[in-house]
Every structure is written in structure tokens, then in C-alpha cells.
Amino acid sequence: MRSFWRRQATTVRAATKTGSRSSPEKDQSKEEGGYIMATSVQRPGSAYVQRSSSGGLYEVIDVILDKGLVIDIFLRVSLVGIELLTVDARIVIASVDTYLRFAEAVNRLELQGSESEGLPQLMQDITEDGSQSKARGVLEGAKESLFGSSDDDEGSSDDDEKSREGSRSRAGAGRRSK
């Protein structure tokens, strides 16, 4: 668990604002259109919390699309693919797929308790990773197709990608802790 967090904590995020608390390093090279962009290292003391000043697109997309001032008659936006992101979470939760996956998760847990650690543990990590990415597939797949996956020239794409990897490996990292 700890090693996962440490890896996250060293991630340098591209931030739009300088913030009164951080001392930003100027980095003009990443930003389009001649902006001066502050690249702020994640705030200190984040052993248990993943922090960022502005977040990647992944963290702020729902506020940008659903919140903020709006004059409806002037909203002119083509929301291709966005409806997938705003699907009501209760629909996601109340699905047969989710129930089967929860049942599997509980069963796996009890198996884990009854067997010695070692190879079974390893096997379980593998199957766990598979089911995790399937479970997160709906939303994150949609986000991925919208935002592109990696090797993007956008400043924060690496961060998005890392945080996705991070959430997939979290369960595994927890079990492997020594």
C-alpha cells in the first residue's frame, strides 16, 4: 500500500493556478496558446491523500460540464460521448453485473482467508485485476475514448493515465503489502 502511495505522491501535476500555498515552478513549454502555466508539485504531507491543485481533466470534467453559470439558450455544445459519463450512478450500481461481481468479491475474500498465502494469492491478484478493470470499464472506457489514452501531447495526460493505473492497481497493492 505504502509504495503505491509514494509513487502517486511523486507525480508532478500540471496546474493552472499557482495557489497561495505552493511555490510553483514556471513552465511555459507545455501550455498551448502562450499561457504561462504553473507546474506545482503535489502539496506536502499527502501520504494518505492524493492531492492536486487543479486536477487533470478526469477530476474536473463533471464540474465543467454540469456546474458553473449557464444561460441555457446560449449553450452551444456538441456533447458527443458525454452522456456516457453522466449516467446515473444508481443505474450502474443496481445492475446484475454489479451483483454478480459483488458476490464474486465476497466469495474470493473468504477463499483468501482459508488458504495460505503464496501462489493462490498471486493468482488472485491476476483475476482481481481483470475484474477490476471490467468493473470500471463503463465510465473509464468512455473517458478514455473521449480524452485519448496516453502519449498525448497535453500536459496533464500523463497524470490522468497514472491515476487510472493507480486506481486499477490499488486493490492489488493493498494485498501485496508486507
Next chain:
Amino acid sequence: MTTQAKPKYVYGVTPRTASALRGTGIRRRRLHAIEDGQLAAIVSDAPEGDIQAGREELLTHARVLGRARAQGVVLPMRFGVVMPDEDAVRRELLEEYRDELLLQLREVDGKGELRLRAVYDEDALMKEIVEAHSDIAALSAALRGRPADALYYERIELGQKVARAVEQAAIVDLSAIVDALEPLAVAVQVGEPDHEHVAANVSFLVEDAQIPAFDQAVDALGRQNAGRLTFKYTGPLPPYSFVELPAHG
């Protein structure tokens, strides 16, 4: 050149005294201000046709507003607001909503939006649930070791019970998180969870001076829940969740 007739993409509203705008916005159109009375709208010429909600456009919108907040106070517009021309921005936004805009600028001045998501570690959560619910433990034990495809409906029943237990756990954790942080915030907005492992998805409007204390409180929550909840903490952002225009006739 009839600059007056160009459609404008609107990012947000600031006090007129705000610092000069630099740089470009969506599709690299130059940012400029449209002023009226004590207010100024941050705009750029809108691209032709619909605005695509693509990665680059969304990030640009967020960056323009993040930068404006870093320089002072801004009321962020939702992504995708385009008005027919400069005159419309002046009359149908700045004049039409002048009182509300000035009031909200005062309300959010010196404050930022902090967003906190708490996501369960699945194994830790399942372990808690099995320990707390004897019926789930019993049902799970009864299904164990038997062929999965023969017990489809039993597995769904088990999963439903687990799903209900997850929802209950999320209610408890969400309340604990909000209770711990609300005293440090000016306003709180609880959002819908966006997937099944999310315990909390909450935005807080926090005075800049309170942010260090808020940071510490979030850290304390992280420590208390180490191993079972992952906290993702973003901000300060422009106050997207704490601004609103009333419907005008």
C-alpha cells in the same frame, strides 16, 4: 471588420478591475474582456459551428478559469456558452444579471472550491461487510465451492445484499467526512457517486485562509481510513459548484 458581430465564447465573469487578460482560449482565439459597469466577461471569439466537448476544449476552459481565479475572483461559466456577439454578452449577461453577478462575486471572493472523492478499497470493504452482516457471511459460505453457473440467482441475491451493505457503508462514511469538514467550509455540495466504490464525492467552498486547516482535516481523514478509503483531493478550483444564475423571464 465588424468585430461586433462575432459570436463570443464566454468563460466567466470577473469584477471590472480584474487584471488584464493574456493568452488564448478555445481554438487559440485571443482572450479579451467585455466590460459593463463594474463587471467584465472573459471571452474569446467562438469557433465556427458547434463547440466540441473534446479533451483540448475542456482543458482550455478549465485553464482559463483557473488562471482567472489565481489572479482574483471569477464566476465560472459552464462549458459551452456561446453568445451571438459582444452586445449580447453586455446586455443579456452582464446587464440582465448584474445584481446576481455582483452578489455572487462578493460571496465567492477569497474562496476556492475543494473537491474530495473517497473511493473504497474493494477487499477492505468486502471484509468489513462480511464481518458486519452475518446473513451475507452465511449465504456466501453456502455458495462456496459449488459450481457458479448452477447458482446464478443465489449469487445475484448475495450480490444484492452486498450492494445494499455497500450503500449503507457509503452513507456512514459520507456523513463522517462531511461532519469532519463542514465546520471549515462556507458551503458544501454533495455530488452523486460516479461508480459503485465511491463513498463520497463532495465539493466544499472554503475561505483561502482556512485551506491549510482544511488540508490537515482531509489528511486526518486519510490517516483514519488508511487501507480502506482512497482520498482524491483537488483544488482550489474556481467555484463551479457554488454559482448559479436564476431563470429570468
